[in-house]
Amino acid sequence: MQERLILISNDDGISAKGLDSLIRIAQPYGKIVVVAPSTTQSGKSHSVSLTTPIRYEIRHSSKNLEKYVLFGTPVDCVKGALTKILPRKPDLMLSGINHGSNSAISVVYSGTMGAAIEASFYGIPSIGLSIVTHDLDADFETIEKTAPALIEKVLKQGLPDQVSLNVNYPVTTPEEFKGFKICSQTKSYWYEDFEETVDIHGNKSYFQHGHLVNMEPENPNCDENALAENYAAIVPVRADFTEYKMIDKLKKWNL
Amino acid sequence: MQERLILISNDDGISAKGLDSLIRIAQPYGKIVVVAPSTTQSGKSHSVSLTTPIRYEIRHSSKNLEKYVLFGTPVDCVKGALTKILPRKPDLMLSGINHGSNSAISVVYSGTMGAAIEASFYGIPSIGLSIVTHDLDADFETIEKTAPALIEKVLKQGLPDQVSLNVNYPVTTPEEFKGFKICSQTKSYWYEDFEETVDIHGNKSYFQHGHLVNMEPENPNCDENALAENYAAIVPVRADFTEYKMIDKLKKWNL
Numbered sequence: 001m002q003e004r005l006i007l008i009s010n011d012d013g014i015s016a017k018g019l020d021s022l023i024r025i026a027q028p029y030g031k032i033v034v035v036a037p038s039t040t041q042s043g044k045s046h047s048v049s050l051t052t053p054i055r056y057e058i059r060h061s062s063k064n065l066e067k068y069v070l071f072g073t074p075v076d077c078v079k080g081a082l083t084k085i086l087p088r089k090p091d092l093m094l095s096g097i098n099h100g101s102n103s104a105i106s107v108v109y110s111g112t113m114g115a116a117i118e119a120s121f122y123g124i125p126s127i128g129l130s131i132v133t134h135d136l137d138a139d140f141e142t143i144e145k146t147a148p149a150l151i152e153k154v155l156k157q158g159l160p161d162q163v164s165l166n167v168n169y170p171v172t173t174p175e176e177f178k179g180f181k182i183c184s185q186t187k188s189y190w191y192e193d194f195e196e197t198v199d200i201h202g203n204k205s206y207f208q209h210g211h212l213v214n215m216e217p218e219n220p221n222c223d224e225n226a227l228a229e230n231y232a233a234i235v236p237v238r239a240d241f242t243e244y245k246m247i248d249k250l251k252k253w254n255l
Numbered sequence: 256m257q258e259r260l261i262l263i264s265n266d267d268g269i270s271a272k273g274l275d276s277l278i279r280i281a282q283p284y285g286k287i288v289v290v291a292p293s294t295t296q297s298g299k300s301h302s303v304s305l306t307t308p309i310r311y312e313i314r315h316s317s318k319n320l321e322k323y324v325l326f327g328t329p330v331d332c333v334k335g336a337l338t339k340i341l342p343r344k345p346d347l348m349l350s351g352i353n354h355g356s357n358s359a360i361s362v363v364y365s366g367t368m369g370a371a372i373e374a375s376f377y378g379i380p381s382i383g384l385s386i387v388t389h390d391l392d393a394d395f396e397t398i399e400k401t402a403p404a405l406i407e408k409v410l411k412q413g414l415p416d417q418v419s420l421n422v423n424y425p426v427t428t429p430e431e432f433k434g435f436k437i438c439s440q441t442k443s444y445w446y447e448d449f450e451e452t453v454d455i456h457g458n459k460s461y462f463q464h465g466h467l468v469n470m471e472p473e474n475p476n477c478d479e480n481a482l483a484e485n486y487a488a489i490v491p492v493r494a495d496f497t498e499y500k501m502i503d504k505l506k507k508w509n510l
Binding site: 040042043044045046047048049050051053054055075076079080082083084105107108109111113114117121122149150153157160162163166179180182183184185187189190192193194197203204205206207208234235236237238239240241242243244246247250251253255 | 295297298299300301302303304305306308309310330331334335337338339360362363364366369372376377404405408412415417418421434435437438439440442444445447448449452458459460461462463489490491492493494495496497498499501502505506508510
């Protein structure tokens with residue numbers, strides 16, 4: 001039987017602690033090829049490098065693990081892996097573990113989920129994993145103990161074509177952890193603030209930072225609220241933006 | 256009555272011909288504030304600048320038109336406009352006219368639609384407009400003649416909270432143009448190729464280019480196929496990635 005091939009990427013870059021944790025989680029399940037960005041790509045969403053060329057370098061090669069750094073976005077990493085680096089289509093794609101939440105509307109901005117969603121386009125079962133803290137030294141013990149059960153289920157059951165899983169973990173000890181909850185994406189948006197900074201020439205510029213506005217705080221079945229209850233939230237994700245229930249209304253506009 | 260305020264952005268940058276065309280289309284409907292990226296942001300999707308500060312400069316100011324250039328992504332432009340530049344929430348947001356198709360799965364990669372979708376998060380009726388050619392000198396005559404009817408409908412009827420319209424135009428003369436068709440997003444993916452280029456030090460790098468694989472070529476109601484029939488395709492868009500029909504299946508996994 002052919003050895004299982006697993007592609008791993010992330011958006012925090014090749015040096016992130018969350019990437020090392022994900023490699024440890026995945027190693028029992030097959031040969032791992034990491035193709036990760038050289039630097040942080042947080043907030044890069046589904047972006048692709050179209051006007052600049054993409055370069056990659058091998059950084060590690062042993063029997064069951066190869067690591068490549070790619071100078072581009074997380075989606076570039078998946079495209080580069082599938083087009084140039086991997087010997088064949090992988091059996092599984094894992095993205096993360098992201099340092100920071102990708103629940104609710106954050107999925108739209110997420111490079112981690114950009115990579116997972118890109119892999120799903122080619123019929124590769126894919127999972128994006130995140131923890132809801134930006135702490136670079138986050139504790140991944142709960143994830144390392146519980147994610148294998150999820151990975152085994154995905155390997156056994158598969159996922160529908162073009163569907164991936166967006167999995168967000170709360171910050172908890174294994175004892176406090178309530179388990180997985182299947183959820184919908186929380187209706188929400190980011191309220192933005194722009195913090196002014198002035199350079200040595202007196203020019204103003206702005207760092208954006210904000211907070212999530214949860215538009216359905218009473219819904220127990222959406223990811224943001226499941227996380228608040230110490231569940232890991234699993235949202236099945238498909239990048240079909242169509243608002244189907246609006247189609248008939250628009251037809252009545254008689255354009 | 257307060258004058259109508261219209262925000263315009265794009266992903267081809269402040270100098271694009273498509274932006275000038277959209278300003279001409281919108282000018283009868285109110286005061287226009289353009290906040291557009293300094294350079295091309297094609298393929299930037301919903302990305303935001305998180306690790307670099309955002310700067311903007313005014314470029315033009317007259318009674319009914321202000322133009323700002325912003326050094327960031329299309330979504331940064333919308334966030335900057337709403338947070339720092341505009342005196343109040345605009346009544347309408349227009350994005351484009353993009354030089355290149357944003358139909359089918361391209362909506363996921365599109366900076367043009369990133370900006371339109373971002374505006375919809377704040378309850379601003381928004382429309383992204385594209386023409387299916389990358390020609391920088393594209394002919395926008397058909398769009399300039401027909402888009403006003405669509406804009407007037409949106410101004411009159413509004414759009415639901417967090418819904419925007421993704422409008423793609425074929426390359427046609429006004430005579431060949433068949434009118435608008437309300438569509439779903441074509442199930443599809445991009446087949447990628449990586450074209451090798453070698454720098455003066457002998458290092459290889461790659462430009463990605465590909466073609467869209469249409470997974471539902473017989474569906475008359477999806478955007479890609481409507482465009483092939485010389486219709487302008489209108490897809491109502493909501494950035495809810497949840498694959499609802501998968502939720503019950505996942506619950507049966509008993510994780």
